[in-house]
Amino acid sequence: MVEARKLAVLRAIVEDYVSTQEPVGSKALVERHRLGVSPATVRNDMAALEDEGFITQPHTSAGRVPTDKGYRLFVDRLSQVKPLSAAEKRAIATLLEGAVDLDDVVQRSVRLLAQLTRQVAIVQYPTLSRSTVRHVELVTLGSTRLLLVLILSTGRVEQRVVELPEALDDETVQGMRAALNLATSGQKLSDAAERLAEVPEQFDEVDRRPVSVVVAALVEAMSDHRSDERVVVGGTANLARFGDGFDASVKPMLEALEEHVVLLKLLGEATSPSTLTVRIGHEVPYQELSTTSVVATGYGPGDEALATLGIVGPTRMDYPGTMATVRAVARYVSKILDEG
């Protein structure tokens, strides 16, 4: 038995199963692929592949279906990156270049991913914690209220209304704005928080209390990781294509999509845009989603992974195509963020 052909058979099985969604038999295989051998030979190979755990039979006397392990081997060794069509590249470029702000970039990315892969797309907002402070702005809303606006390098804006313990005159607010920006501008969030601790000391005794309140609010805004968890989902209508096993696979999927925490865990750690994470079936960290695969990658300006984006779909998916698309979108988004 030729090892190389055995792998070719596995590849053929995966490809056929993905496109037809039906267990593939030996006869159909030799017809669709020029394997140059007879069905009997293929059957021998199949038996071996089954022994090794790469494929199974849903029931005796049916064709074979790839196992998670089979898909894994396929992804790792048997598939080559499927280059995107010119039309797809153009679609990505034009759609993303029309984006006006960060929200828009994220929105468009989800839509793009969902349309191109025909799967459910997930995009995480750029992570707060790794970005830097662009500017801090204070706006007086009344004698004892301040609006605090924190602008980050990613284009994200966090705002807080602060109630002051006592009135501050305009001059002090000016001074505070200057001091706050001096301490934080250009800094990473983690560093900025530390530097802020020293700010109140620079003020007169009388003002120190309200300044502390403002500083506290700012630190809180910086460390508020609630917004780290923001993700956007799109293409849920593609779930309808899952067709079979509604309860078994669509319902847990819908439930997962409601829980952002779950989604974040699915996407996993942000990797560099050049590295793709592929999780297949049981490799996914949720048991209910064991018939589901995740293809994800990090993105962010300058190859620094600020956040993650990807797609979720049935294990039975077109891995080469999906992987190419996810990677391409991540790269374009990174480029856009770089320029913005």
Add this chain to the structure above:
Amino acid sequence: MVEARKLAVLRAIVEDYVSTQEPVGSKALVERHRLGVSPATVRNDMAALEDEGFITQPHTSAGRVPTDKGYRLFVDRLSQVKPLSAAEKRAIATLLEGAVDLDDVVQRSVRLLAQLTRQVAIVQYPTLSRSTVRHVELVTLGSTRLLLVLILSTGRVEQRVVELPEALDDETVQGMRAALNLATSGQKLSDAAERLAEVPEQFDEVDRRPVSVVVAALVEAMSDHRSDERVVVGGTANLARFGDGFDASVKPMLEALEEHVVLLKLLGEATSPSTLTVRIGHEVPYQELSTTSVVATGYGPGDEALATLGIVGPTRMDYPGTMATVRAVARYVSKILDEG
């Protein structure tokens, strides 16, 4: 035949069908409801109700199912508002009071609606066009770049980066900030845009060009109704409960949920929080959703409807309960916005 009892029969049919999800027959009806008459009598009433188009038989020898017209009559005349349980009221109050900003209020509202009604919830962001300007802030990002931050009475923040045709000194920027706020602060967006037209004239010849650029960007941000169309959806996992007819009803629903424009049309015009809009089956403006009903209402500070929220579910839903919940949530949200 007693007209009043006929209606009681219709009510009973709706209630039973909603809770059991199965066609209801005459015998089962008299057993579950104390109607005080025999099945035969109920059958006569049913025949009459069917003639009048309020109920139908899915097939010859099966029980009856309400038609859209039947639900309509039920909603209009037969149902009384089901008061919320204390626990529900408490849940609404505590969940919404924990909200920190507008985004959070919207998020929590969707979640709340979805959980309490066990349907798909939709909440539209407060409409830009009717809100007023709270503050305009300018932040210099470099000699020829300005960050424009527009803060609205609803708590919404719009931002734009403006490229200036020439450098501006700090003093001019200060002046511009003052002039912009003087012209717009507290104004409705529509009025503010008009007032802004006069701002450039207040500046020296030399500065007029950059000022115009900033004003233009601000007007653009104000009239950018793109964000008017923002809606948030939650509880899609409840679609799994639709159970029957996956393709027939869940798929078009999922598709609709992707299209914000469609959702906005579903929610309809914002009404006062005291008025509920109920659209049943074919009354919904999309043919694909003809097995679906919408319960929606407006919300906003001070009984002024800034936006709409509601739920979408199968025509076969618990109207009294759902209507009570939607109304209650709308009122609480309005109250929160009032205070914020």
Add this chain to the structure above:
DNA sequence: ATTGGCACTCGGAACTAGTGAGTGCCAATC
């Protein structure tokens, strides 16, 4: 190692009762 032949398996389609909830109608009763 490959191949043709062959007996075997078994899920799914197609068909066939059998069952019972539910109906409509009618004559009798209140």
Add this chain to the structure above:
DNA sequence: GATTGGCACTCACTAGTTCCGAGTGCCAAT
């Protein structure tokens, strides 16, 4: 005239049965 018990009838649904064929594993021949 409204109500009711009786009764024949309908028809979706279930369970049981048969049948078919794609697909398999094994074996002897090449």
